[in-house]
Amino acid sequence: MKTIIISGIFILIGSISTVEAQKYFTREAQVSFFSEAPMEKIEAHNGTGTCVVDFSQQRMEFAVLIKAFQFEKALMQEHFNENYMESHKFPKATFKGQIIEPENIEMKPEAQDVQVKGTMTIHGVEREITAPGKILFTGDKVSVSSTFVVAVKDYEIEIPAVVRENIAKEVEITVEANLEPLK
């Protein structure tokens, strides 16, 4: 009887501690986007995304500061903030979601394809999205990456007629993050 209780407690403690060890984070997630329209290619990078993943619950959250996106053309960056993303009103874009595939992710040192489903918030507009991604565990680190496409109009970002040839209706977003254990 005693042994059962003791072992039960050990299992409990053990499971709690593994829960603790399964949270990973970074403040230097690379987020970039790419738009290819007939007249112009637009590219911007942001190296200050924050990300926390809890593998015990297969949950993940991303946040990125809109003002921190850097463009090659200064005026483009200004217009991106002022006219399109309205970063003074909506300073951040976020994603909160769940790893839905595989159902129980193994922390093994080889690249695994995953599907993530959750709520993307851009320009103050929330959308349910599903995106493919890759996860790789190496030592005590985890790298996650994903490339997906969003439609600009889904997030109520207006593109005026005069620049329709310069800005694509769909934008490709790439996320790459190297996570460390969260203590």
Next chain:
Amino acid sequence: MNMTLRSIVLIFATTLTSISAILAQEDLLSLLGEDEETVDYAFASFKTNRVINLHSLENTSAGVLDIKISHRFGMVNTGFYELFGLDAASIRIGGDYGLTENMMIGIGRSSFEKTYDGYVKYRLLRQSSGAKVMPITLSYFTSIAVTGTRWPNPARENYFSSRLFYTHQLIVGRKFSEAFSLQLSPTLVHRNLVETEQEAHDVFSLGMGTRLKLTKRMALNLEYIYVFPDQLEPGYRNSLSIGLDIETGGHVFQLHFTNSTSMIEKGFITETTGDWGGGGVHFGFNVSRVFTIRRPNIKD
């Protein structure tokens, strides 16, 4: 007995795990604590580096070349014969370049008095909020202008220095909200040669410029330059201009009405003759097109 205890322990264990799971259902990002506060610089207080004639609070970004074609038609009160001024034109072709985030230079050539001008503008303070709070933007502007017209009196001894004009200006202002920006521009224009003894070599004035954003891509601008009394000959007036900025991607079109013919400081501050009351105004425009010459280092 043994079975019951075992199941109790099991239930207990599962409950505890699920409780810990529930507790963990918090905001994951909040586990990282508060975000580090960043410095948020005010930007786009004006659509370009000019209000209309006056330099605005804005600088051309580092590595960016801004080609400006500025045009003032003739005066509206010249009537139908001159198609209300559209037959005549005064033009300045110029280029502005951002050396650093805070320092820009520019050159230009005006058809009015065949004048060449060059300037340096340096931003001393930059409005910001967040980790660093600065309520205003303050810039210092200085320019030199050289007139190129033939000597009106070639018989006498003329000096090159007589062609020179200098301007020193402070630009202080604030973007009060997304829609409203206001600036003051105390200015000193030095003229090496003046026509009469009564005219001052050093002319002090105070400029005011404001912007009201109408839509995301359109703004209404207003500027007025008050020249302190007893410096200019009678007949010269204070410059008053009203304009509309229209932005389309890489271009900004500034359309305006102004009683000044010249588009450089020594001209529009000290040589404005147009009278708004009598229709002595020019229709004019500035077209600005930016080119990225030096690409910024984008941190990956």
